[in-house]
Amino acid sequence: xxxxxxxxxxxxxxxxxxxxxxxxxxxxxxxxxxxxxxxxxxxxxxxxxxxxxxxxxxxxxxxxxxxxxxxxxxxxxxxxxxxxxxxxxxxxxxxxxxxxxxxxxxxxxxxxxxxxxxxxxxxxxxxxxxxxxxxxxxxxxxxxxxxxxxxxxxxxxxxxxxxxxxxxxxxxxxxxxxxxxxxxxxxxxxxxxxxxxxxxxxxx
Numbered sequence: 001x002x003x004x005x006x007x008x009x010x011x012x013x014x015x016x017x018x019x020x021x022x023x024x025x026x027x028x029x030x031x032x033x034x035x036x037x038x039x040x041x042x043x044x045x046x047x048x049x050x051x052x053x054x055x056x057x058x059x060x061x062x063x064x065x066x067x068x069x070x071x072x073x074x075x076x077x078x079x080x081x082x083x084x085x086x087x088x089x090x091x092x093x094x095x096x097x098x099x100x101x102x103x104x105x106x107x108x109x110x111x112x113x114x115x116x117x118x119x120x121x122x123x124x125x126x127x128x129x130x131x132x133x134x135x136x137x138x139x140x141x142x143x144x145x146x147x148x149x150x151x152x153x154x155x156x157x158x159x160x161x162x163x164x165x166x167x168x169x170x171x172x173x174x175x176x177x178x179x180x181x182x183x184x185x186x187x188x189x190x191x192x193x194x195x196x197x198x199x200x201x202x203x204x
Contacts, residue, residue: 003126003168004043008034013062014170016128017043020103027102029053030076031121031128032170033066040066044074053101056080056090057130058118063170077101081110081117093119109157113150114139120158127165127177133158134169135179138186151190 004017017040019028028049033040044051051074056064059082067078067086078090079099093099095110107122111132118139121128131139133154141147159181167175180187 001124002047006037006039006043008037008062008066012171014168014172015040015066016168017049018104018123018126019043019047019049026050027052027104029055029101029104029106030070031055031168032057032063032130033070034062034064036066036069036073040070041073051076052104053077053079053099055099055106055121055128056085057121057128057132057170058115059085060115060131063130079106081119095119111150111153111157113141113146113148113153118150122161122165125163125165126168127158128168130170133167133180133184134172135167135175136183136185137172138184147190151187154187 002019002021006015008015013034015033016031017028020026026047026049028044028051030051033054054076056078059080064086067088071088078085078088079093080090081093083090083092093108095108097108099106104123109120109122111118111120114131118130118132120132138154139150141150165177167177167180
């Protein structure tokens with residue numbers, strides 16, 4: 001498979017195209033089209049890809065606004081936690097689902113916190129993490145509950161996965177799962193804060 005990267009400068013967001021190799025029956029999927037720009041269009045057209053699906057990691061405009069234009073050009077299915085994304089109906093996914101789209105097997109991992117509908121898509125050795133996990137940071141949350149929920153899911157669902165994975169985030173450069181386990185500053189701060197919390201016991 002070939003992985004193509006294109007960015008949306010207006011939102012500093014990443015979009016990815018994953019395509020097959022070979023001379024015939026070329027197929028592709030798109031992850032998080034924040035904009036339908038010439039870069040994305042040229043990747044699909046110049047490689048003669050049949051666009052099979054669009055995967056949305058979460059329903060924020062920087063990661064889904066390109067759907068309005070994309071759906072005017074391509075008849076691709078949309079997969080997301082929500083039933084509608086940018087006014088287009090989507091096939092709903094949930095934690096633990098496996099979505100088979102042509103040659104692409106996409107495993108769905110729910111990691112709420114940054115948004116209630118945040119998911120990570122695992123495809124072979126790649127993790128498309130949206131805003132859940134980026135190089136050195138985790139997704140912003142609006143409450144302590146959201147931050148804790150997100151951190152628990154990252155540690156229990158992502159960091160327990162055997163083997164090495166490439167992190168392909170919604171913003172910023174790629175990383176690796178092992179690097180984030182060791183060096184992610186937000187996770188280090190969370191662990192330090194948790195360690196400093198006093199433990200109280202009550203004798204009855």
